[in-house]
């Protein structure tokens with residue numbers, strides 16, 4: 680058994696793209712999922728077809744007990760797990776007045792508390808080397824739509840910087856801040872094209888641009904505490 684990576688939400692969308700890229704880069708893959716078992720199994724099968732080992736791990740990241748058992752379980756199966764990608768996330772468009780305690784807790788538990796404690800547990804591993812947190816270009820804006828979502832990602836950005844300082848030299852910690860890369864499941868490409876009209880590069884992205892950022896972070900051992908915006912410049916406007 681060789682080097683391995685855990686990708687939360689690794690069975691679909693950007694998480695799937697990252698899982699497949701890391702498999703192609705020589706990693707065995709722990710594919711985490713919550714509801715999407717079918718997609719996680721399909722992604723694991725694609726990884727095996729690439730000649731790497733893959734196992735799926737179910738965990739509801741809004742429940743702290745399930746968060747705390749994930750890394751120990753993954754380390755049992757993949758003792759040489761050296762990369763953690765925190766990609767799973769809840770994306771809800773709720774304005775300030777409509778944020779209930781339930782919504783606030785769901786956003787913060789899944790998008791901030793889970794990556795925090797997964798990182799803490801992961802940092803104790805003998806082979807742990809790299810954490811990548813999937814953020815959002817919105818962290819650079821004072822945007823009041825997606826109120827608690829954006830706050831949770833802003834907290835995760837500061838955690839990324841603090842963890843990079845705390846966990847060096849053993850572990851590098853970096854973030855990626857996507858812009859319009861994939862439309863939400865209930866929207867199509869026109870949604871992204873409309874958003875992209877107001878960005879400097881005036882075009883939507885695609886998962887390949889995120890993979891390019893993952894590849895850069897993975898292969899540059901002198902980079903830590905960076906949050907790389909991959910958004911066609913959307914964070915500037």
Ligand SMILES: NC(=O)c1ccc[n+]([C@@H]2O[C@H](COP(=O)([O-])OP(=O)(O)OC[C@H]3O[C@@H](n4cnc5c(N)ncnc54)[C@H](OP(=O)(O)O)[C@@H]3O)[C@@H](O)[C@H]2O)c1
Nearest residue numbers: 688692693712713714715739740741766767768813860861
């Ligand atoms: N797509 C974009 O253009 C874009 C833009 C900005 C930022 N981002 C960030 O990039 C990352 C990946 O984005 P994405 O669009 O591919 O994914 P996404 O649709 O934002 O996230 C969906 C994933 O999160 C998992 N998830 C949600 N709630 C969970 C919970 N309670 N417990 C465990 N897993 C949970 C889902 O797992 P199950 O389906 O198995 O339940 C699913 O795999 C996210 O962090 C997102 O915020 C993406």
